[in-house]
Amino acid sequence: MKKRVVITGLGIWSCIGKNMEEVTQSLYEGRSGIGIASDRIEYGYQSPLTGIVARPELKGVLDRRLRIGMAEEGEYAYMATMEALKNANIDLDYLEKNEMGIFYGNDSSAKAVIEAHEIMRVKRDTSLLGSGAIFQSMNSTVTMNLSTILKLKGVNMTISAACASGSHAIGLGYLFIQNGMQDLVLCGGAQETNLCSMASFDALSAFSMRLDAPEKASRPFDAARDGLVPSGGAASLILEEYEHAVKRGATILAEIIGYGISSNGANISQPSDSGSIIAINRALADAKISAKDIDYINAHATSTPQGDIYEAIALDKVFGEHRPWVTSTKSMTGHECWMAGASEILYSMIMMKNSFVAPNINFETPDEHSVKLNIAANRVNHNINTFLSNSFGFGGTNSVLIVRKI
Numbered sequence: 384m385k386k387r388v389v390i391t392g393l394g395i396w397s398c399i400g401k402n403m404e405e406v407t408q409s410l411y412e413g414r415s416g417i418g419i420a421s422d423r424i425e426y427g428y429q430s431p432l433t434g435i436v437a438r439p440e441l442k443g444v445l446d447r448r449l450r451i452g453m454a455e456e457g458e459y460a461y462m463a464t465m466e467a468l469k470n471a472n473i474d475l476d477y478l479e480k481n482e483m484g485i486f487y488g489n490d491s492s493a494k495a496v497i498e499a500h501e502i503m504r505v506k507r508d509t510s511l512l513g514s515g516a517i518f519q520s521m522n523s524t525v526t527m528n529l530s531t532i533l534k535l536k537g538v539n540m541t542i543s544a545a546c547a548s549g550s551h552a553i554g555l556g557y558l559f560i561q562n563g564m565q566d567l568v569l570c571g572g573a574q575e576t577n578l579c580s581m582a583s584f585d586a587l588s589a590f591s592m593r594l595d596a597p598e599k600a601s602r603p604f605d606a607a608r609d610g611l612v613p614s615g616g617a618a619s620l621i622l623e624e625y626e627h628a629v630k631r632g633a634t635i636l637a638e639i640i641g642y643g644i645s646s647n648g649a650n651i652s653q654p655s656d657s658g659s660i661i662a663i664n665r666a667l668a669d670a671k672i673s674a675k676d677i678d679y680i681n682a683h684a685t686s687t688p689q690g691d692i693y694e695a696i697a698l699d700k701v702f703g704e705h706r707p708w709v710t711s712t713k714s715m716t717g718h719e720c721w722m723a724g725a726s727e728i729l730y731s732m733i734m735m736k737n738s739f740v741a742p743n744i745n746f747e748t749p750d751e752h753s754v755k756l757n758i759a760a761n762r763v764n765h766n767i768n769t770f771l772s773n774s775f776g777f778g779g780t781n782s783v784l785i786v787r788k789i
Contacts, residue, residue: 388560391633392471392621393729394463398434398614399716402466407733410741415598415715417612423578430590432600434614434717436576449532451515454492454524456573459617464529467619471633484537484565486555487525488548488572490721494579495519525573537565545776548572550724554642554782556622566627572725574615581613602745603684603711604691604753611685614717618726637732638789641670647779654690654775659697662781670785675705676769679740681731683773684711685718695752706757708765710743724774724782735767735788
């Protein structure tokens with residue numbers, strides 16, 4: 384018998400709020416977190432649009448020795464994780480005496496690498512890099528820092544899978560608990576937002592150029608979309624084996640019941656409706672439910688012309704006759720990249736708890752594919768018992784999670 388996997392804690396640090404309360408309000412009101420970063424203009428970006436994410440002030444919270452090894456995304460992840468632990472009623476004393484694992488999605492640490500290179504280029508002396516440079520620059524910067532600060536003693540891995548990283552991190556936590564390898568796992572995703580992190584992405588001309596109205600730039604599924612808006616932050620979830628949570632007296636927020644994966648095996652940057660369908664159907668099969676049982680879909684839809692089309696085709700093929708509500712919270716947050724697969728589970732859980740579907744803002748005119756979907760352009764009061772969340776990434780990596788109210 385496979386074990387049941389439940390969610391007992393949530394924490395967030397994003398462009399639409401620095402905690403669960405702020406984010407809930409933003410989702411309910413359909414409030415955008417997109418703005419213009421003027422330093423990107425001077426740096427040479429084609430598009431300076433981005434999610435505006437506040438940097439946390441950790442001086443006085445963590446001692447200097449711990450702070451100097453943390454990259455920007457590690458700071459976001461720390462803040463999100465501390466809220467998730469508080470939400471789950473887990474303190475540092477509990478972590479000292481009990482085992483917790485960590486899977487966190489993080490795909491780059493560009494700023495730390497570039498800054499170290501600039502020091503070397505000018506000074507020609509490695510001794511000037513500082514002792515924290517290596518820990519900031521590694522892809523595993525989030526897991527190595529959090530596991531040290533929290534004294535975690537379980538599984539410890541960074542998941543690097545492009546824009547599906549956060550979702551796969553949760554999926555692996557689910558599998559480890561389901562198969563009895565861990566009872567308690569911290570999962571999530573983090574994304575840096577500094578100008579160093581997105582220049583090569585901007586080079587693809589993938590970003591929206593709607594500079595006159597930043598809050599209207601991210602428009603998933605809309606016929607007038609002209610590209611995505613990059614964003615970031617961090618989202619943390621506490622996953623727990625059901626009996627362990629009950630014994631601990633934890634408040635159980637929801638249950639993860641399905642995880643589906645696939646790889647497109649084709650173009651490195653182009654999406655695939657068939658690959659998406661395989662992952663969706665595998666998640667449904669794993670959950671032992673059918674398409675008609677899904678009440679809401681948080682789409683991956685990033686606001687790119689091609690990506691939204693292929694996902695709309697896939698969703699119509701699987702869910703067409705049942706027409707569950709569909710939105711992309713990226714319309715408000717922009718594309719949170721390695722964080723998105725985790726944050727969108729959290730956003731959907733907020734909706735499930737409060738019985739509403741957050742609006743797919745800026746959805747004004749459907750195209751020939753999105754017109755077939757039941758997209759909520761405005762907030763909808765709706766009881767969500769089971770939702771599905773899509774996450775797709777460069778290289779054709781696909782991850783789909785299904786979560787049910789408990």
